[in-house]
Amino acid sequence: MPLESLKKAAIVGSGSMGHGIAELLAMTGYQVIMIDINDELLRNAKEKIKWSLDKFVEKKRIRSEDADATLARISATTSYEEACRDIDLAIEAVPERIDLKKRVFSTLDANSPPNAILASNTSTLSITEMAGATKRADKVAGMHFFNPPIMMALVEVIKGDNTNQDTLNTLTELAKKLGKTPIIVKKDVRGFIVNRVLLAVCMEAFWAYKRGEATKEEIDASVKYTGGFPMGWFELADFSGLDIDYEVVEVLYSTYGERFKPPEGVIEPLIKEKKLGQKTGAGFYDWSKGRPRIPFNLLDTYDVERSWAVGVNEAAWLIQDEAATPQDIDTGMKLGTYWPSGPCEYGDRTGLDSILNKLNELHKRYGMELYKPCPLLEEYVSKGWTGKKAGRGFYQ
Ligand SMILES: NC(=O)c1ccc[n+]([C@@H]2O[C@H](COP(=O)([O-])OP(=O)(O)OC[C@H]3O[C@@H](n4cnc5c(N)ncnc54)[C@H](O)[C@@H]3O)[C@@H](O)[C@H]2O)c1
Numbered sequence: 001m002p003l004e005s006l007k008k009a010a011i012v013g014s015g016s017m018g019h020g021i022a023e024l025l026a027m028t029g030y031q032v033i034m035i036d037i038n039d040e041l042l043r044n045a046k047e048k049i050k051w052s053l054d055k056f057v058e059k060k061r062i063r064s065e066d067a068d069a070t071l072a073r074i075s076a077t078t079s080y081e082e083a084c085r086d087i088d089l090a091i092e093a094v095p096e097r098i099d100l101k102k103r104v105f106s107t108l109d110a111n112s113p114p115n116a117i118l119a120s121n122t123s124t125l126s127i128t129e130m131a132g133a134t135k136r137a138d139k140v141a142g143m144h145f146f147n148p149p150i151m152m153a154l155v156e157v158i159k160g161d162n163t164n165q166d167t168l169n170t171l172t173e174l175a176k177k178l179g180k181t182p183i184i185v186k187k188d189v190r191g192f193i194v195n196r197v198l199l200a201v202c203m204e205a206f207w208a209y210k211r212g213e214a215t216k217e218e219i220d221a222s223v224k225y226t227g228g229f230p231m232g233w234f235e236l237a238d239f240s241g242l243d244i245d246y247e248v249v250e251v252l253y254s255t256y257g258e259r260f261k262p263p264e265g266v267i268e269p270l271i272k273e274k275k276l277g278q279k280t281g282a283g284f285y286d287w288s289k290g291r292p293r294i295p296f297n298l299l300d301t302y303d304v305e306r307s308w309a310v311g312v313n314e315a316a317w318l319i320q321d322e323a324a325t326p327q328d329i330d331t332g333m334k335l336g337t338y339w340p341s342g343p344c345e346y347g348d349r350t351g352l353d354s355i356l357n358k359l360n361e362l363h364k365r366y367g368m369e370l371y372k373p374c375p376l377l378e379e380y381v382s383k384g385w386t387g388k389k390a391g392r393g394f395y396q
Pocket residue numbers: 012013014015016017018035036037041092093094095096097104121122123124144145146147
């Protein structure tokens with residue numbers, strides 16, 4: 001479907017992500033209909049959109065007429081039949097459970113015009129499985145927005161095993177029209193690009209903490225103040241929600257095995273105590289008085305090169321899997337998580353031989369899959385492709 005034919009979209013699930021995606025599409029001029037399981041949730045979602053639009057007006061980012069017109073483009077219903085009758089696109093944003101998502105895709109398929117594209121905002125689940133619940137697998141893809149969708153510049157567009165190029169092109173163009181930078185996940189791999197690299201790096205920090213090598217404050221201070229990352233890994237885990245992080249880690253562990261094995265007794269006890277991070281006021285840190293204060297004087301107590309080595313290694317795995325290009329990985333990490341550098345450009349700048357040495361040293365010390373160098377990285381170094389100094393690494 002050419003982008004010009006796309007006029008109306010259904011957003012399925014009007015929670016944290018759904019209402020934001022609805023607002024974004026309506027601001028760009030699309031007719032939007034939100035679907036949820038009861039009217040109160042839909043009323044709340046509309047209230048949140050109105051609050052957000054009022055803020056834009058207050059800050060003089062949009063005119064009040066534009067806010068009114070945006071709201072007028074958004075309707076809501078609990079009926080899939082009513083919502084989907086004349087849509088060109090549906091974006092699903094219901095809770096992260098594959099059984100539920102498959103049910104939703106089957107219902108969307110039964111109620112939408114045959115040429116409508118069906119997309120999922122899943123953080124990590126299989127697009128191919130969702131597509132399998134429909135009779136239009138070629139028109140099913142992932143469209144993964146970051147939170148909050150209205151502000152974050154990145155969208156991962158994910159190809160399922162049977163997604164056709166036309167569908168990918170339309171969603172990529174749509175992301176651009178919404179003012180976002182799309183990156184393409186060329187294969188339906190778990191964690192896609194950003195969550196996969198991020199979780200690998202967090203895993204290294206969680207293991208260092210579990211082994212008693214550094215406290216969470218020491219790791220976070222070094223990551224922020226020496227590494228230049230916007231948040232420490234424990235702070236970030238709290239910010240995203242420990243229940244959500246755990247769900248993603250479980251999927252990565254069951255897919256990739258030992259490389260993503262989480263250390264026992266780090267996250268689960270907090271989840272059991274309902275300390276889920278910022279949203280519950282406590283997680284690794286106390287958030288009751290706002291963002292935790294990470295002491296500056298601890299800035300060199302953890303070796304941030306370990307984070308980089310594991311991040312570069314996971315990027316190499318993505319490239320070896322033919323799931324992403326170095327450019328898209330770097331763009332994803334910079335726009336999706338505000339990393340000061342993409343892992344591929346960092347690796348090329350530092351020297352892929354140094355990264356490989358670091359990984360080998362860590363692998364020898366701990367014997368863990370997490371540190372085992374990706375064969376692609378070993379191959380590059382053996383060919384002399386060590387990065388910028390050699391004129392060839394991940395990049396030419
Ligand atoms: N929250 C984030 O930071 C974030 C970021 C990126 C992607 N995601 C993904 O987005 C999706 C939604 O996450 P969220 O945080 O917005 O969840 P949420 O719990 O805030 O919202 C989910 C909404 O879906 C509704 N819902 C449940 N069953 C439904 C059904 N059968 N039909 C229609 N609506 C239904 C719920 O009532 C709720 O309003 C998940 O797949 C998640 O992994 C979340």
